[in-house]
Amino acid sequence: MCEVVDGDNIKILERCGFGEYNATNGCAGVAFDEAVLEKIIKDNGLQIAKDSPRFLKLRNSFEERKIAERDKITESLGYYFDDPAIMEGEILFSLEYNDDGDEVDICCEDLVDCFSRINAPVLSGSLNQIKQFFDVHRIDSSAQANFRVLLVGGFSNFYSVEAEVRKFFGSNTERIDRRFEQPFQTRNRSLAISRGAALIAQKVI
Numbered sequence: 468m469c470e471v472v473d474g475d476n477i478k479i480l481e482r483c484g485f486g487e488y489n490a491t492n493g494c495a496g497v498a499f500d501e502a503v504l505e506k507i508i509k510d511n512g513l514q515i516a517k518d519s520p521r522f523l524k525l526r527n528s529f530e531e532r533k534i535a536e537r538d539k540i541t542e543s544l545g546y547y548f549d550d551p552a553i554m555e556g557e558i559l560f561s562l563e564y565n566d567d568g569d570e571v572d573i574c575c576e577d578l579v580d581c582f583s584r585i586n587a588p589v590l591s592g593s594l595n596q597i598k599q600f601f602d603v604h605r606i607d608s609s610a611q612a613n614f615r616v617l618l619v620g621g622f623s624n625f626y627s628v629e630a631e632v633r634k635f636f637g638s639n640t641e642r643i644d645r646r647f648e649q650p651f652q653t654r655n656r657s658l659a660i661s662r663g664a665a666l667i668a669q670k671v672i
Contacts, residue, residue, distance in 0.1 A: 468480045468606075496620075506580065528563070560572075615647075
């Protein structure tokens, strides 16, 4: 949590530190990817060990397709949350899982199920902690004029992440909300954390 001081300096008010490495690959993008693949493997009765080269190849393929199909996934999940029945069984994309070219399908409900189980509880906890920071620093998060939510990190590009954050801040996607104006394109979102940390550490900003 940062405050812009005198127009061009950034003062760090709080930091959570949830990004440290651990054996479970954290609780964001990689954990989500692996959960989706484990579900798909189980649902299709496949035998692919999590520590095998085939699983790693499948995970890399899933991440690439997830990024490449971002717009389609975003649109489809938007429809799904409006009415799950409409999108039930809707195939977002397929992945080859062996050298014979056999494929498994990835559907909306697979992504929603894994996000709800793996990511949503942790994200909710983080947002509640941020709410406590707001109270400590007397920050009005509803202020359209001088409060911004910057979504950074590769997983922030995923529809459900932004939807949960918007819901927390009471943001209606049907109307303009200046708090969620994003200065970063998709690629820059992924790099923003490391770049920002380096700039702040060097007192460039």
